[in-house]
Amino acid sequence: MLVARDKDRLDELALDLTNKYRVNCEVIVADLATEAGANHVAKRCADDSKPISVLVNNAGFGIKTSFEKTPIAQEEAMLNVLVRAPMLLTHAALSVMRKRGRGHLVHIGSVAAWITSGTYSAAKAWLTTFSESLSVALAGTGVTSTVVAPGFVRTEFQQRAGMKPQDVPNWMWLSARLVAQQAWQDVLAGKTVSVPSLQYKVLSTLTRGLPRPLIRRVSKDVMR
Ligand SMILES: NC(=O)c1ccc[n+]([C@@H]2O[C@H](COP(=O)([O-])OP(=O)(O)OC[C@H]3O[C@@H](n4cnc5c(N)ncnc54)[C@H](OP(=O)(O)O)[C@@H]3O)[C@@H](O)[C@H]2O)c1
Structure with a gap:
């Protein structure tokens, strides 16, 4: 089941996945920023x-x-x-997963959750704590919750936000494939927090261990 707003791109991806992996793909066109869009997808998840x-x-x-x-x-x-839709969809999907006694909840957070870079950081911090809490609450049920915290990934994200990718040093970039592969391994291993790549494992360990006033100073202007 693939969800986004752009129907043509979803149909193209669905066809590609069906041809490559012989799976059925269900396409749902929905704007998750709207109440109607999120409710529509939540209904399907339930x-x-x-x-x-x-x-x-x-x-x-x-x-x-x-x-x-x-x-x-x-x-x-x-x-x-970043917050309301994941909460609704997780609540809906969880009811079904708990009945079946199995399932994986995967939340794509960000290393930005550990710094203080505006409302994006704040929203990803919410998602991170939400997922960690679920992971604890669901222990032993067969259902897992993992938050994936990537660093800079080469996608359309920066371009869509009007940010300048050229300002980010090369070593900080990850491919979407690497992030997806390492995250999926961590999901299957039942990990609570997944930080793909060695460089971001080191950076995030440092970030989470540093005093908060220092984090506030270095994170100023990181993303905005
Ligand atoms: N790229 C990075 O550096 C980076 C780093 C850390 C975390 N992340 C996180 O990774 C996740 C994926 O982002 P990405 O890097 O793959 O960015 P992207 O290439 O811009 O993709 C974003 C995806 O979200 C969908 N989307 C956006 N707004 C939507 C809405 N209102 N309703 C439904 N779907 C919507 C888009 O599809 P439509 O436009 O067709 O709706 C698209 O499929 C995000 O949660 C992002 O915060 C990204």
Whole structure:
């Protein structure tokens, strides 16, 4: 089941996956920033006649401008996509997974959750704590919850947010394939937190161990 707003791209991806892996792909066109869109997908996630084994809360976007300069509607849309939609979809999918006694919840967070870089950081911090809490609450049930915290990944993310990828040093970039492969291994191993790549494992261990005032100083202007 593939969810996004762009139907043509979803149909193309569904066809590609069907041809390569001989799987059935269900396409749902929905805007997760809207109540109607998120509710529509949540209803599908709660359908136990076609149970979902793995839910990946991946949709997201960033905002380049500072909080006070960003139109509040854009901030609300980001909060809806990064926080509200994952909460609704997880709640819906979890009901089915608990009945079956198995399933994987996967939340795509970010290393930004551990710094103080605006509302994006705040939303990813929410998702991280949410997923960690679920992981503890679901221990021994057969259902797992993993938060994946990538660093910079070469996707359309930076370009869509109007950020400048050229300002990021080469060694900080990861491929989407590497992130997906390492994250999936961690999901299957039942890990609570997955940080793909050695460089970000080291960086995130340092970040989480450093005093908060220092984090506040270094994270100023990282993303905005
Ligand atoms: N790239 C990075 O450096 C990086 C680093 C850390 C974490 N992340 C996180 O990784 C996740 C995936 O991002 P990405 O890097 O793959 O960015 P991307 O290439 O821009 O992809 C974003 C995806 O989210 C979907 N999406 C965005 N807004 C949506 C909405 N309102 N409703 C439904 N779907 C929506 C997009 O599809 P449509 O536009 O067709 O709706 C697209 O499939 C995000 O949660 C992001 O925060 C990215």
